[in-house]
Amino acid sequence: MLAYARRFLPGFVLLGFLSVGCLKSAVAIPAFARKYGLPCSACHETWPKLNVFGQTFKDNGYQLMNDRDSPIWQNPSYWPITLRITPNWHRESTNRVPIDEAGGAEQRITAHGFDLSGLDILTGGTLYNNISFLLVPSSDNTGAFHFESAWARFDNLLKSPWLNVKMGKFELDNVISEKRIETISNNGGFYQLYHFVPVGDNNAFGAIGDNQLGVEVGGHSLNDRTRYSVSVLSSNDGNVGLPSNSYSTFVTASQAFDTGKLGVDRVGAYVFAGKAPTFNLNSGGVPVSGGARGNKSFHREGVFGLFYVKKLDFSLFYQHGWDNEFFGTSTPADGTPLPPGAQAPTWNGGFIETHYTVNPQMIFIQRSEWVRMSRQPLASNPSDLGDIDAYTFGYRWYPFMFSRAGFAFHNEYSIVRQKRAALSGLNLTNSSLMFGFDFDF
Amino acid sequence: MRTKCNQAKWVLLGVALFLTLSAASWAQMTEYQENQLLGMESHVGNLTGHATAGAALYKRFCIGCHGVIGDGEGENAQWIDPKPRNFTIAQFKCRSTPTGTLPLDQDLFDTIGRGISNSNMPQWRPLTAEDKVNLIAYVKHFSTRWTTEKPGTPIEIPPEPEVTADRIKTGQALYKRLECWKCHGVEGRANGPSADTLQDDQNRPIKPFNFHDNTKFKCGSTDRDLYRIFMTGLDGTPMPSFADNIKPDEAWDLVFYLRSLQPMHSKEKAIAKQLGLKPIDPNAPAPNAPASQPENK
Numbered sequence: 001m002l003a004y005a006r007r008f009l010p011g012f013v014l015l016g017f018l019s020v021g022c023l024k025s026a027v028a029i030p031a032f033a034r035k036y037g038l039p040c041s042a043c044h045e046t047w048p049k050l051n052v053f054g055q056t057f058k059d060n061g062y063q064l065m066n067d068r069d070s071p072i073w074q075n076p077s078y079w080p081i082t083l084r085i086t087p088n089w090h091r092e093s094t095n096r097v098p099i100d101e102a103g104g105a106e107q108r109i110t111a112h113g114f115d116l117s118g119l120d121i122l123t124g125g126t127l128y129n130n131i132s133f134l135l136v137p138s139s140d141n142t143g144a145f146h147f148e149s150a151w152a153r154f155d156n157l158l159k160s161p162w163l164n165v166k167m168g169k170f171e172l173d174n175v176i177s178e179k180r181i182e183t184i185s186n187n188g189g190f191y192q193l194y195h196f197v198p199v200g201d202n203n204a205f206g207a208i209g210d211n212q213l214g215v216e217v218g219g220h221s222l223n224d225r226t227r228y229s230v231s232v233l234s235s236n237d238g239n240v241g242l243p244s245n246s247y248s249t250f251v252t253a254s255q256a257f258d259t260g261k262l263g264v265d266r267v268g269a270y271v272f273a274g275k276a277p278t279f280n281l282n283s284g285g286v287p288v289s290g291g292a293r294g295n296k297s298f299h300r301e302g303v304f305g306l307f308y309v310k311k312l313d314f315s316l317f318y319q320h321g322w323d324n325e326f327f328g329t330s331t332p333a334d335g336t337p338l339p340p341g342a343q344a345p346t347w348n349g350g351f352i353e354t355h356y357t358v359n360p361q362m363i364f365i366q367r368s369e370w371v372r373m374s375r376q377p378l379a380s381n382p383s384d385l386g387d388i389d390a391y392t393f394g395y396r397w398y399p400f401m402f403s404r405a406g407f408a409f410h411n412e413y414s415i416v417r418q419k420r421a422a423l424s425g426l427n428l429t430n431s432s433l434m435f436g437f438d439f440d441f
Numbered sequence: 442m443r444t445k446c447n448q449a450k451w452v453l454l455g456v457a458l459f460l461t462l463s464a465a466s467w468a469q470m471t472e473y474q475e476n477q478l479l480g481m482e483s484h485v486g487n488l489t490g491h492a493t494a495g496a497a498l499y500k501r502f503c504i505g506c507h508g509v510i511g512d513g514e515g516e517n518a519q520w521i522d523p524k525p526r527n528f529t530i531a532q533f534k535c536r537s538t539p540t541g542t543l544p545l546d547q548d549l550f551d552t553i554g555r556g557i558s559n560s561n562m563p564q565w566r567p568l569t570a571e572d573k574v575n576l577i578a579y580v581k582h583f584s585t586r587w588t589t590e591k592p593g594t595p596i597e598i599p600p601e602p603e604v605t606a607d608r609i610k611t612g613q614a615l616y617k618r619l620e621c622w623k624c625h626g627v628e629g630r631a632n633g634p635s636a637d638t639l640q641d642d643q644n645r646p647i648k649p650f651n652f653h654d655n656t657k658f659k660c661g662s663t664d665r666d667l668y669r670i671f672m673t674g675l676d677g678t679p680m681p682s683f684a685d686n687i688k689p690d691e692a693w694d695l696v697f698y699l700r701s702l703q704p705m706h707s708k709e710k711a712i713a714k715q716l717g718l719k720p721i722d723p724n725a726p727a728p729n730a731p732a733s734q735p736e737n738k
Contacts, residue, residue, distance in 0.1 A: 037517030037561055041501040052567040053502070064563035066556050067656045223566045258569045360501055403505050403517055 033403040041360030056224040061132035061155030080125040086117035088436030096422035162219035173229040185432035188392035188414030199386035203327035205276035235276035244292035248274020263308030273299035279332030294333030296324035328377030341379035405441035483577035495579030511583030531584035535660035540682035542593025612698025624649040629702035
């Protein structure tokens, strides 16, 4: 099984990186800036990363709370729509890809050229006072669309910021938001830990970076220093059509502190736990809708922090993960016996992302991320199989900053090494180099 | 003829040169003054704000509406109603100080945190206190008034008395006598005979407050805030200060009456309902001796 997993892993990794790169859906919405007449920098350190004011705006249901939030105040010709795309040149390299034409021998594959990112069509705002929404039809770079986000939210229920209810498909309430990540290359455009599964593990449901279908109850203090949310989610990784009948829960809470001249620091914790299917019933060889069975459990938990030292800030994230052994060994829980030595895989990981925000028009970024397996799904696996080291560096320059549109010249390099993940049992390394014009309007 | 024409050209050129140099010299003076004013400080509690530290914050958060030079002519000002504050004249609506005087730094601090209801000015509550005091210092640096004048002495607000039926009736009589109805309407619906003619002191149309809208007052939502608005006025708008026209106790009566006009449930509203209070009749004679008319309203 390990050899099987290894054989296809490089391909999966490549495909995964490309897919994630294409499907990234970062939320930076000039439509909001146009509505309120605020520059992008009012809500973003540099877009798309939110600052404390932007986080509060989001938590208030895209409202400034100045009695001008209802759409009745807008000119009827105002449309809350933003489009974002990134024409770019990029170079992708994977060091060990098994090639059929070479008799399965591994070769380095490097591709480079001009390309497009996916397209995000972001529509969001208020339907009425204290009723907000977000709808994001999003395409990959071939133009194939899906719904990245689609939700409505009742805000400030009982006239309290502590009670807000959202339903639909939404980003989990990650304060360190992958949807607002400042790095966008194929390897650096996501947090490894938000999607990590061990080698050979088939749990596609535990990704806290994926938008999920469900309902979220959340709230915050007036100044947003204290915030919480509890989400109940269908365990289908955001896929529509009721593919499974299982649920999972995401809970997070955080507290921010004013640290004088340094800024606002925040610490928090999260738990993502639930059950998800391990196989699907078929009819005539075709999966039956709603026929997902064999639920097994998984959980991810950890802590995070945002720390500011004036223009320098650090995002710190830690995760401990656990998957049931059926997930770990990709065994359907339909009576199929587990392979010898099967055990529930566990891992620990973290990242530190640093930003130096020169001003709202220039930011330097680095991220170092590590994942370490603490228990392999099979006792016979090498102990470090699937460990990840990922490093990303980049900068974004915004030649102008106003309330109508956004543009960033983006330059980034990212490298990801996964231990022993190549078919040969050697390390698998992927790297991305990217120059892009990232714009939205 | 040709010589005269040439002479005229030279004279015109000279005048143009003079005007250009004068303008340049004036601009240099302005820049010099601004540099001087960048030393401006603000003080709120134990915190001291510095204009130099506030410059980047102003650019990040405020410049779109209030403009590069603080004149309220930011790139979005043309789309905004009411218009953003012009900091160069240092005139502020929400103050604890008498009309015509500069506000306290604390007043500006409160305004930034609270925002201004029914305008595009949001609540900047999430900003740190340090950021706010630095912003205040930078806002002050736009006007030389802050170097030549001191803020006014805050008005005193006596403790809020118990609301009674008599007080609400007195408040209603005051509403009529002070001619509040001329702008705010006989029922407080912002439809008085003068409502459509009102302008701020930059000759821009402005609407009176509608007490039946379920919105907050511009300068706070408590009874004390409403009291303060009567006594300080909203400088730069047609809403005057009544500090010279009514006694503190009467101001509280007016507060209670206006609360009874608002749609939300309140003790004042319940009492007014019990009383069967009807909208004022501007043409009805005053119940007791003719009341003195205020000089301003």
